[in-house]
Amino acid sequence: LLLVSVPILAAANYWxxxxxxxxxxxxxxxxxxxxRVMREQLAGIRVIRAFTRETHERNRFEQANQALADAALEAGRWQALMLPTTTLVINISSVALIWFGALRIDAGQMQVGSLIAFLSYFMQILMAVxxxxxxxxxxxxxxxCADRIGEVMSTEPQITSPQxxxxPATIRGEIHLDH
Structure with a gap:
């Protein structure tokens, strides 16, 4: 059963x-x-107000925000599919284990304690999965996120120190701390 259930779990998770x-x-x-939209709006706030473009800018932000929300919901749906799929495979495997164990116990080939011990080990393995x-x-x-960090780290800075x-020859000045 482990040779069947673990590959099924792996395949479902990979998918x-x-x-x-x-x-x-x-x-x-x-x-x-x-x-980008927010940066443009913050940088050009006076121009936006001067030309009464608030509605247009609000619509631009709303479109960008809605696209992000839709993508986040899609990702959430796929992530929400993982737990029920995994739980289904684990429960079907447990039922199959009890079924086959009951058949062996009925035939006198196995003790009830052996089935309970094997079920316990089986569940520990599947819980690790x-x-x-x-x-x-x-x-x-x-x-x-790691790809993004790599992009940031490989970016060459635009401002560099001169060779x-x-x-200045001497730095003059005083700092007085009073009270």
Whole structure:
């Protein structure tokens, strides 16, 4: 049963995670879009007010925000699918284990205590797989964030220090601390 249930769990989780990765990449682009719209609005607030473009800018932000909300809901639906799928496989495996164990007990090939012990070990293994599933939920988002950090770290700064900076000959001044 372990040789059947663990690959089914792995395949189901892989299928869900493979759908989550592109959604999280798209969400990161949409977050960038919302940030861009906000930056433009904050930088040009006087121009927007001068030309009475508040409604247009409000609509731009609303569109960017709605696109991000839709992507977040889609990702949430895929993530919400993981736990029921995993629980279904675990419960079906437990029922199958009890079924086959009951047949062996009825035939006199197995003791009830052996079935209970095996069921306990079986559930411990599947609960470890369930915990791994919870980690898999975080991996797509973490992967996209790691890519983003890599992009930021590889960006060359626009402001650089000069090769031979000019320093003043002497610095004069005083600092007085009173009370």
């Amino acid at each position: 869900i995670v493979s759908h989550l990765l592109p959604i999280f990449r798209r969400m990161q682009r949409l977050i960038d879009g919302i940030n 369930l915990l791994a599933t919870f980690i898999l939920v975080v991996i797509p988002r973490a992967s996209v 031979n900076p000019v320093r």
